[in-house]
Amino acid sequence: xxxQIKEIxxxxxxxxxxxxxxxxxxxxxxxxxxxxxxxxxAPDFSYDWEIEFQGERYIQPLRKPQGSKGxxxxxxxxxLTFYHKGIYDLKRYFFVSTVELExxxxxxxxxxxxxRLNIAEFVTYLNNVLKYYYGDTYKVFLNPDYEYDETxxxxxxxxxxxxxxxxxxxxxWFGVRWAWDTQSDNGEYYSIKIGYPSTNxxxxxxxxxxxxxxxxERQVQNAEIANVVFGxxxxxx
Numbered sequence: 001x002x003x004q005i006k007e008i009x010x011x012x013x014x015x016x017x018x019x020x021x022x023x024x025x026x027x028x029x030x031x032x033x034x035x036x037x038x039x040x041x042a043p044d045f046s047y048d049w050e051i052e053f054q055g056e057r058y059i060q061p062l063r064k065p066q067g068s069k070g071x072x073x074x075x076x077x078x079x080l081t082f083y084h085k086g087i088y089d090l091k092r093y094f095f096v097s098t099v100e101l102e103x104x105x106x107x108x109x110x111x112x113x114x115x116r117l118n119i120a121e122f123v124t125y126l127n128n129v130l131k132y133y134y135g136d137t138y139k140v141f142l143n144p145d146y147e148y149d150e151t152x153x154x155x156x157x158x159x160x161x162x163x164x165x166x167x168x169x170x171x172x173w174f175g176v177r178w179a180w181d182t183q184s185d186n187g188e189y190y191s192i193k194i195g196y197p198s199t200n201x202x203x204x205x206x207x208x209x210x211x212x213x214x215x216x217e218r219q220v221q222n223a224e225i226a227n228v229v230f231g232x233x234x235x236x237x
Contacts, residue, residue, distance in 0.1 A: 009050055026168065026170075029083075037075060056085070066078070091165075093163055095111070112160070117156065118150055119146075133163070146195030178192055180193075
């Protein structure tokens with residue numbers, strides 16, 4: 001068991017030994033992990049092994065993930081990759097043009113979708129697409145206090161593009177931030193909130209063997225983003 005990670009549907013003979021989270025801002029989220037089990041046991045992944053991290057569910061869709069067995073230990077090592085449940089779902093279907101009928105039914109039409117919309121109109125259109133595929137499982141909310149020019153409509157050409165790839169373009173098209181928000185304890189209902197204030201990371205990272213953080217690395221992904229690191233400690237740390 002790893003602190004802050006909840007194991008779901010794991011059999012009693014298995015528990016995570018290592019885990020590495022890759023959480024890209026307004027992008028993909030995955031957790032790579034290893035499980036060590038007795039070499040005589042053939043693990044059963046039909047239980048749909050999942051984990052929960054920071055209130056969000058991550059699924060492991062493979063029935064036969066990569067594994068290895070050496071002669072230096074009686075244990076087998078299973079390599080697992082857990083995918084953010086919401087992102088995994090949104091990568092399954094293409095963004096589609098939709099028509100809302102009088103009865104409230106959403107009808108799909110075409111995978112080639114030329115649009116000219118402002119941010120509020122785009123959110124409405126995106127919600128119709130999500131409702132068509134997923135019902136009420138996924139919704140998008142625009143901050144009612146977010147200020148925008150209603151006449152500022154963007155020309156957007158969507159051509160056989162997965163829903164998730166469209167969502168990752170929101171900041172590029174409209175210059176507004178968005179983030180996931182889990183609406184239930186078991187991650188059954190997710191929303192994407194657009195134009196809301198950013199949240200601060202409350203965790204204090206301690207550098208050093210006993211502190212848990214073994215190394216840090218800075219990657220410049222956007223000229224408008226600045227990373228600030230404050231160091232505290234003795235001259236030998």
